[in-house]
Amino acid sequence: MLVQGLLSILAFAGTAFGELVLDRFDNSGINALGNWHGCDGSMSCQWNGDSLTIQSADTDNSFFTQFKGACQDLGSFNDQFLHIVCSGDKKFSVALTQNNNGCDMSRAPYPETWDIVNAEDYSNGEDIYIPMSHFNIMKSRTLGVALKAFRNPGASTTFSLIEIVDSAPGGVPEKKPTGPLYFSCTRPNSIAFGIDDGIPSLTEDMMKIVDSEGIKVTFFVVGNSLDNPDLPFKALYKRALANGHQVGFHSYTHPKLEGLNSVSAIDDEFLRSHDAVMRNLGVDSRYFRAPYGTDGALTRQRLEATVPGTKIINWSVDIEDWIWGPNDPDRQQTLAVQRDLSKGGNLFVAHYLYISTVEQLRQFIKDAKATGKQIMRVDQCLMDPNAPPL
Numbered sequence: 001m002l003v004q005g006l007l008s009i010l011a012f013a014g015t016a017f018g019e020l021v022l023d024r025f026d027n028s029g030i031n032a033l034g035n036w037h038g039c040d041g042s043m044s045c046q047w048n049g050d051s052l053t054i055q056s057a058d059t060d061n062s063f064f065t066q067f068k069g070a071c072q073d074l075g076s077f078n079d080q081f082l083h084i085v086c087s088g089d090k091k092f093s094v095a096l097t098q099n100n101n102g103c104d105m106s107r108a109p110y111p112e113t114w115d116i117v118n119a120e121d122y123s124n125g126e127d128i129y130i131p132m133s134h135f136n137i138m139k140s141r142t143l144g145v146a147l148k149a150f151r152n153p154g155a156s157t158t159f160s161l162i163e164i165v166d167s168a169p170g171g172v173p174e175k176k177p178t179g180p181l182y183f184s185c186t187r188p189n190s191i192a193f194g195i196d197d198g199i200p201s202l203t204e205d206m207m208k209i210v211d212s213e214g215i216k217v218t219f220f221v222v223g224n225s226l227d228n229p230d231l232p233f234k235a236l237y238k239r240a241l242a243n244g245h246q247v248g249f250h251s252y253t254h255p256k257l258e259g260l261n262s263v264s265a266i267d268d269e270f271l272r273s274h275d276a277v278m279r280n281l282g283v284d285s286r287y288f289r290a291p292y293g294t295d296g297a298l299t300r301q302r303l304e305a306t307v308p309g310t311k312i313i314n315w316s317v318d319i320e321d322w323i324w325g326p327n328d329p330d331r332q333q334t335l336a337v338q339r340d341l342s343k344g345g346n347l348f349v350a351h352y353l354y355i356s357t358v359e360q361l362r363q364f365i366k367d368a369k370a371t372g373k374q375i376m377r378v379d380q381c382l383m384d385p386n387a388p389p390l
């Protein structure tokens with residue numbers, strides 16, 4: 001009796017160990033814990049009363065469901081399993097997200113990172129059991145679960161339960177290794193510019209501004225433009241390296257990687273772009289930026305398998321040139337930078353695709369300097385022991 005009573009108390013406490021229901025999909029506004037859940041706007045989400053049917057034509061879309069608005073400590077759940085019940089297509093990813101160190105949704109980045117697995121690998125009928133230990137995040141700051149990167153645009157999946165349980169029937173597969181995903185610098189008081197694609201006519205102006213401001217930045221280079229002898233990029237990035245900047249890779253043809261229809265097509269994008277940077281610039285880079293920032297389990301697993309040890313570099317300061325670049329009389333890109341910097345963002349995504357961006361680049365750098373943080377390369381801001389000294 002005593003043992004039984006003790007067990008039921010512990011089960012009731014729920015946080016020591018035991019089962020925890022996160023989402024029953026019976027309320028479109030809140031999950032089973034009374035916290036927020038919802039779909040990205042551009043995917044089809046149909047609430048059926050006791051389930052949710054998702055169809056997505058774009059691998060960028062996600063459904064999120066949160067343990068807490070702040071941080072949920074799931075540190076004691078590492079031996080348990082995330083159990084998802086769903087019918088229909090299983091070609092999607094499951095991510096466990098980690099909040100920022102302030103556990104604060106008004107700070108950037110939010111979330112801070114996540115780890116991700118392929119639902120298909122763990123699927124048995126309508127059940128998916130994923131060991132919590134397969135999500136390599138700081139579990140004391142767990143934010144929630146994301147169902148994302150739906151790779152089969154014609155198919156749908158209907159979800160009816162997400163919970164954490166003590167055991168999984170049958171065996172579970174090995175964890176497929178995934179590299180880390182960064183949205184922010186880890187060195188205290190650091191800030192970094194990650195500059196991606198550009199157009200030939202703006203290369204000279206862009207480099208002149210960066211160098212005259214006395215900063216070192218990281219360029220993420222698309223392989224096929226580096227390989228194209230009619231374009232100025234090889235010469236540009238050779239000069240950038242000579243001036244102390246860093247170069248990483250950014251795919252070969254700039255597709256949404258998770259949406260490619262074969263593993264070999266994804267592998268090709270990694271291998272060929274890594275090779276293009278090595279061949280043209282002599283750099284064996286382990287820094288990758290995903291086109292469009294798109295993430296999914298296949299992308300993460302194949303990157304680790306093809307170019308082991310590579311870090312994926314996303315961002316927490318978005319200049320929003322993809323919105324304002326073509327027409328920016330009110331300098332909205334500068335306002336976007338100032339807003340993200342004020343939230344604590346310290347890792348930029350920028351391009352030199354528009355005159356309006358290059359015209360405001362000096363201002364972005366001034367605003368970054370005005371935070372009091374030190375501007376440096378991405379490898380330096382992540383305290384890479386192989387990075388050049390500051």
Ligand SMILES: [Zn+2]
Nearest residue numbers: 196197291292
């Ligand atoms: Zn890009």
